[in-house]
Amino acid sequence: MVISSMCAIRMSTTVPPSSPLHTSHLLRRTTFNRLFAIIYAAGILAVIYLHLLNLRHSPTFISAALLIADVVLAFMWTTTTSFRLYPTHREVFPENLEKLLEKKDFPALDIFICTADPYKEPPMNVVNTALSLMAYDYPPEKISVYVSDDGGSELTLFAFVEAAKFAKIWLPFCRENSIVDRCPEAFFRSNDVTLPDTPKIKAMYEKMKMKVESVVDRGSIDAEYLENEDERRVFDKWDGEFTRHHHPAVIQVLIESEQQKDMKGHHMPNLIYVSREKDSAYPHNFKAGALNTLLRVSAVMTNAPIVLTQDCDMYSNDPKTPQRMLCFYADQSIRRDLGYIQFPQRFHGINSADIYASEYKRLYVINPGGMDGLKGPCYVGSGCFFVRRVFFGGPSSPELPEACQLWPDNVVKRPITNHQVLNLAHEVAGSNYENNSTWGSKMGFRYGSLSEDFFTGLHQHCKGWKSIFFHPRRPAFLGDLPITLFDALNQNRRWCIGLLEVVFSNYNPLTFGSKFMGPLMGLAYSHNAFWPIWSIPIIIYSLVPQLALLNHTPIFPQVTDNWFILYAFLFLGANVQDCLDFMLAQGTFQQWWNDQRMWFIRGLSSYLFGFVEFSIKHLGIASKGFHVTSKVVDNEQSKRYNNGIFEFGVPSPMFMPLATVAIVNLVAFVFGILQILKEGDMGGLFGQWFLSCFGLVNSWPIYEAMLWRTDKGKMPRVVSVISTFIGLTFCTLVLLVPNA
Numbered sequence: 001m002v003i004s005s006m007c008a009i010r011m012s013t014t015v016p017p018s019s020p021l022h023t024s025h026l027l028r029r030t031t032f033n034r035l036f037a038i039i040y041a042a043g044i045l046a047v048i049y050l051h052l053l054n055l056r057h058s059p060t061f062i063s064a065a066l067l068i069a070d071v072v073l074a075f076m077w078t079t080t081t082s083f084r085l086y087p088t089h090r091e092v093f094p095e096n097l098e099k100l101l102e103k104k105d106f107p108a109l110d111i112f113i114c115t116a117d118p119y120k121e122p123p124m125n126v127v128n129t130a131l132s133l134m135a136y137d138y139p140p141e142k143i144s145v146y147v148s149d150d151g152g153s154e155l156t157l158f159a160f161v162e163a164a165k166f167a168k169i170w171l172p173f174c175r176e177n178s179i180v181d182r183c184p185e186a187f188f189r190s191n192d193v194t195l196p197d198t199p200k201i202k203a204m205y206e207k208m209k210m211k212v213e214s215v216v217d218r219g220s221i222d223a224e225y226l227e228n229e230d231e232r233r234v235f236d237k238w239d240g241e242f243t244r245h246h247h248p249a250v251i252q253v254l255i256e257s258e259q260q261k262d263m264k265g266h267h268m269p270n271l272i273y274v275s276r277e278k279d280s281a282y283p284h285n286f287k288a289g290a291l292n293t294l295l296r297v298s299a300v301m302t303n304a305p306i307v308l309t310q311d312c313d314m315y316s317n318d319p320k321t322p323q324r325m326l327c328f329y330a331d332q333s334i335r336r337d338l339g340y341i342q343f344p345q346r347f348h349g350i351n352s353a354d355i356y357a358s359e360y361k362r363l364y365v366i367n368p369g370g371m372d373g374l375k376g377p378c379y380v381g382s383g384c385f386f387v388r389r390v391f392f393g394g395p396s397s398p399e400l401p402e403a404c405q406l407w408p409d410n411v412v413k414r415p416i417t418n419h420q421v422l423n424l425a426h427e428v429a430g431s432n433y434e435n436n437s438t439w440g441s442k443m444g445f446r447y448g449s450l451s452e453d454f455f456t457g458l459h460q461h462c463k464g465w466k467s468i469f470f471h472p473r474r475p476a477f478l479g480d481l482p483i484t485l486f487d488a489l490n491q492n493r494r495w496c497i498g499l500l501e502v503v504f505s506n507y508n509p510l511t512f513g514s515k516f517m518g519p520l521m522g523l524a525y526s527h528n529a530f531w532p533i534w535s536i537p538i539i540i541y542s543l544v545p546q547l548a549l550l551n552h553t554p555i556f557p558q559v560t561d562n563w564f565i566l567y568a569f570l571f572l573g574a575n576v577q578d579c580l581d582f583m584l585a586q587g588t589f590q591q592w593w594n595d596q597r598m599w600f601i602r603g604l605s606s607y608l609f610g611f612v613e614f615s616i617k618h619l620g621i622a623s624k625g626f627h628v629t630s631k632v633v634d635n636e637q638s639k640r641y642n643n644g645i646f647e648f649g650v651p652s653p654m655f656m657p658l659a660t661v662a663i664v665n666l667v668a669f670v671f672g673i674l675q676i677l678k679e680g681d682m683g684g685l686f687g688q689w690f691l692s693c694f695g696l697v698n699s700w701p702i703y704e705a706m707l708w709r710t711d712k713g714k715m716p717r718v719v720s721v722i723s724t725f726i727g728l729t730f731c732t733l734v735l736l737v738p739n740a
């Protein structure tokens, strides 16, 4: 089969100015942002000056702690400012594409879907993702979908055998009825089930789902579910020796575009199941390893010039997405150093207040828009269209892989089921294939960080590639999100470990990054990389002023003092601007409130624990792998989540600092009230009392969970008891210590 990676070379298109493919402009708030940044920076300098003065007069633990907290806040503010100087918005005009390109000249597209565990990532969901992507409004013979199964599970493969059959009906159905929701589950969930064929197709879908789910429940495949010898042979490799951590490579072509047609006689995309060889003697490098295997396997089989990476839960929500992507890719004027086009990760099923701030609006929407005005957004692991060449060295310093069949401009001339092709594909999926190679260091996705996405994008930008952020009105992809606080924090903690791995690598974004990408990009990358250090000011500000209050030690200027205005300005300025940014990005005030609360919660838990775990790992004491976030939904939990109730439930040490801080703030708050009743004023302690109110309001769900909730999601008793004890001990100690 001649796959059209040639198109990439032939497509010498110049876009006429009258019918642009895309436009971009700076947001209106840019000038304001820049002016405000200058004023705010002056405020920061003044407060640091005040701290230094204080420290000279009274060099106490408190003044040192406050200086450290404010220096970290100032640093994080500087990094945030890098997103605010060039906030960019883009539009695309896919309707102009046809003036430049015929459909037959569209470049081929290799789609990678990663899954790792059939019990945390139900195969039915993976199948839904795959079907939604196969149904793209794009020439099907140009699409190849590769599913990487790191779980090495016959259950997942079985689901795909079924999906390949269902695709024959589903794809023409979507095309003929111009369906927009091409993820079957999402389509049947929504209400427009009025088309004549729908009941029939729905019944078929339900039957497939029932089969797949029963197979997953039983953990094995009933013989009756396999229709013929060919289907049985597919599972031959799962013999007695086969385990998840030790097995040969399995590559199974489930649909071959050239050979198989759908019900209506149209081409279908290629569908290929890949489970790379696993052998405990070799590191497998988690998702980055899986993606590198797919890069090679797909190079051997189809070698499309564009590669889309998807997490297994991120289904397509808009069939026109590849065409929108083409609006950038087809533009010669930006092509030379264009490495990737990132669409934001968006989620379905978020509760309206977004209690866990799972939307990560800043990470996925606001900040990438800010980087788009510089050299482009970070790669966030899913929803990203790469130019294949970006994995092989810089734009003008190519790094070619060992075999010419893997070169990014190689044209595959043989069908994907050809023996030689399949043999080579198995070879490059071998567990020792990468030994002594530069895969993971100079080529492909980067190893060495649990946040392989962040690390990979950073590396590519440092090599001179640019990227583009495109945020369409209708979300291009929708994924699952964690619905318990524990899952949400665990995910964040894994990211933190991965980010610190980048900070302490040779590719520190601040030093190495600024040198190769410029200072603003360096700062922008540092913002994420240094996330965990948020915990320093958060811990200090949620304990020190409150404890000092109990000790009658004023640490902020008096309300009547001019310096108080500075504090008020810095506090309000940061929060109001942050809130405005958030609301201008289609957020509500309540969502913003919850977002800042989660920031506070993460600072006391996942950022902190990520930091500790990273240090332990670094000292070689323990090493934790990539804990896949569960996408399975428990009904009760889901009900509580939908009602906006926090889910604690598990006795995790991560909840302890949260509960301790909640107790200390409660005591300080009550103490402040008593103080007013007794003496009629706050005696210079207003600022501190105000912070304890802030802490109190933010901790509300924690009090609820500790004190009066009775459901399963309440705070486990052991966490409540230990934290209350620690919190009260702190308070008693400072009450007993004489005024400092």
Ligand SMILES: O=c1ccn([C@@H]2O[C@H](COP(=O)(O)OP(=O)(O)O[C@H]3O[C@H](CO)[C@@H](O)[C@H](O)[C@H]3O)[C@@H](O)[C@H]2O)c(=O)[nH]1
Residues within 6 Å of the ligand: 114, 115, 116, 117, 121, 148, 150, 285, 286, 287, 290, 310, 311, 312, 313, 345, 380, 381, 382, 450, 451, 452, 453, 491, 494, 495, 498, 626, 627, 628, 629, 630
């Ligand atoms: O050994 C592994 C581990 C994970 N995965 C896949 O990686 C994806 C992301 O894993 P998930 O548990 O969903 O992590 P999240 O924290 O939700 O993912 C975010 O963070 C990851 C980095 O930590 C990025 O890779 C993801 O793209 C990004 O969405 C999933 O499709 C997994 O199947 C593998 O293929 N192999």
Ligand SMILES: [Mn+2]
Residues within 6 Å of the ligand: 311, 313, 479, 629
């Ligand atoms: Mn995920």
